[in-house]
Amino acid sequence: MDADSNQVVPICNTNYPTTIKTHPPLERTVSLARDGSVDFRGNTADKRASGRLKANAFIIGIEIGERLAFYGISANLVTYLTHVLHEGTEKSAANVNNWIGTTFIAPLLGAFLADAFWGRFWTILICGVIYFVGLVMLTLSVTVSAFKPPGCFISPSDGIQQCPSATAGQVGFFYFALYLMSLGGGCMKPCIAAFGADQFDEEDKRENEMKKSFFNWWVFGISLGALVSATVLVYVQSYISWGWGFGTPTVLMGIYLVLYILGSKSYRHKTPVGSSFTQIGQVIVAAVRNFRIQVPADPALLYEVDDKESLQAGARHITHSNSMRFLDKAAVLPNPSEGSSSDIQKHSPWKLATVTEVEEVKLVLRLLPIWVAALIFQTPSAQISTFYTRQGSTLNVNFGPNFKIPAASLQSIIPITIVCLIPIYDRVFVPITRRFTGNVRGITMLQRIGIGIILSFLSMVCAAVTEVYRVKVAREHGLLDHPFQTLPLSVFILLPQYVLLGAAEVFTSTGALEFFYDQAPDSMRSLGTAVFLSTIGIGNFLSSILLSGIVKVTSLSGQSWIVDNLNRCRLDYFYWLLAGLMVANLCFFSGLARCYKYKQVASL
Known part of the structure; x- marks a missing residue:
């Protein structure tokens, strides 16, 4: 399907009902806030009408x-x-x-x-x-x-x-x-x-x-x-x-x-998004629990979520820094093979944090x-x-x-x-x-x-x-x-x-x-x-x-x-x-x- 198309047509089985996916008009999409802001109804804020x-x-x-x-x-x-x-x-x-x-x-x-x-x-x-x-x-x-x-x-x-x-x-x-x-x-x-x-x-x-x-x-x-x-x-x-x-x-x-x-x-x-003090406590506890784990030299190997998830949580990604490296232990996956989101969800936030949360x-x-x-x-x-x-x-x-x-x-x-x-x-x-x-x-x-x-x-x-x-x-x-x-x-x-x-x-x-x-x-x-x-x-x-x-x-x-x-x-x-x-x-x-x-x- 073309990325700009508004209609998704199934190609495998014509017996399935056609699904119509409606997108907002291009003009309104451009005017929507991109920093996670919402209006009084809880919808993504329209910059033309708010703020x-x-x-x-x-x-x-x-x-x-x-x-x-x-x-x-x-x-x-x-x-x-x-x-x-x-x-x-x-x-x-x-x-x-x-x-x-x-x-x-x-x-x-x-x-x-x-x-x-x-x-x-x-x-x-x-x-x-x-x-x-x-x-x-x-x-x-x-x-x-x-x-x-x-x-x-x-x-x-x-x-x-x-x-x-x-x-x-x-x-x-x-x-x-x-x-x-x-x-x-x-x-x-x-x-x-x-x-x-x-x-x-x-x-x-x-x-x-x-x-x-x-x-x-x-x-x-x-x-x-x-x-x-x-x-x-x-x-x-x-x-x-x-x-x-x-x-x-x-x-x-x-x-x-x-x-x-x-x-x-x-x-x-x-x-x-929840208590700031709880998040701070979770990162510190996770880092202490993982104190025996070696932090990888490549920050890309640390745990992070994609931008969509991050914005839904009301935050943007923060670039990894080399200061306070001990806290990076909170973002180290105990088992690097556990890379899928379903595997990650098994871990408690008191044991594993994202790079952004650590930063x-x-x-x-x-x-x-x-x-x-x-x-x-x-x-x-x-x-x-x-x-x-x-x-x-x-x-x-x-x-x-x-x-x-x-x-x-x-x-x-x-x-x-x-x-x-x-x-x-x-x-x-x-x-x-x-x-x-x-x-x-x-x-x-x-x-x-x-x-x-x-x-x-x-x-x-x-x-x-x-x-x-x-x-x-x-x-x-x-x-x-x-x-x-x-x-x-x-x-x-x-x-x-x-x-x-x-x-x-x-x-x-x-x-x-x-x-x-x-x-x-x-x-x-x-x-x-x-x-x-x-x-x-x-x-x-x-x-x-x-x-x-x-x-x-x-x-x-x-x-x-x-x-x-x-x-x-x-x-x-x-x-x-x-x-x-x-x-x-x-x-x-x-x-x-x-x-x-x-x-x-x-x-x-």
Whole structure:
């Protein structure tokens, strides 16, 4: 039969009924996705009717809603904890770091559910509802007077300011709502970015080129959401009411959830293929069981399935690599004569794995050292919502005669920097560097991350120098022991450290997000995105641990670096310590980058 024929005619026995095999029209066949994507009915996705920018309009919408709420609350959370719940400096900073840490650890759970059971669409929807419920409860907590302690007052007997503590019930309700929001939002995060990237077919040259810029413009979009949060919402919280400041993003999140559901027919889906952790365990167990077997010199003798089977499993073939050769033992056939698929099926996945499955585990293991370096990078970023904001609260926030800038709104400098630099990076920097390097991205993803680490180091140096000057001004004006008095120093002195940290985010965070998605196995891309997001969460936990350790160690000398009176803190020492940590991290990362081997996918 001719390969292009639509009719199969039996030639042996004309008594058999004629079988008609119907193929889709050629035009539709060309438009079908070739990367294993399916539509909402479970059929192979038609690229003309799904995916790309149309689908991403709905996906980015729910991401903006999530970021509006998250950054609108996190930007000013330390202020609410200290001014309304009356927590101390160390405790409030630790609570903010722990909450942000939990929010960015939860993506690991969300990624597991998406890759193994629910798929990205349903994980986003279910967790989005949980997130919305948490936001509603949090809004009630800051609005209803029964859920918060009375305000501070001046004692008539001694003239000292008294701030009543919150009751256990008030604290419990507030933190339950806060962590419910953390669970829902955290589980959504890895799925939204991965789901957005899934809307481009990597086997289509044009769509693959579009995908190369996707993460740049993805970060651009969510930075706009963060910008609105750090300006409009923080201003509303500071000068109108906490209820309006928390309630507005709650309503917007509900609207974006409805829009996300309305876009259901335009999405491309990747079918869940089972637990990533199970697959990793199967390969390792199979390699250990076969430790006595010799790995053949020719990789072609290792077990692999054909491309059709591979795509049905939601993955593409990955070219064999010579690293971690021990794991190749998992793909060695115990009896080379057992070459037919019927013979292979006798073997348990805990005893035999394909080359692609082995290479996927190698990819995950190769990501771990890069994850450590990205983790250390996030430690300075944890200062944005805590000490950077506390520094700003001691400075002159007047902007003109009639307008004041909330200290927490200084965080808007970071998304402003990102929004300004992303178009320059994508439209100017990449094309220019591409001419010299020949790399489609201009520079490699790891080079991009390394530049961000350098910028983070410079931000910490700048913060240390600025803090020395701020304390000097406080000393000269006799305000060291008056932490609530505004210093005669403009808040814009903090501008350089924010701009440098924003530039670092453009390089390291955006580059790392793309790197962990791109280098993760096809069937584990939610997990890859979650692994990156977990660096933010654990980075905040590390910051809390580091902060507690510093308080304990420096208290032994009689003067702790961190005290409630910010003018008596030694924040400059803390920033210098973080700068040194960035130098060590840069050296560590440079060694990793030189040795890293990028993923090689076999063309279909």
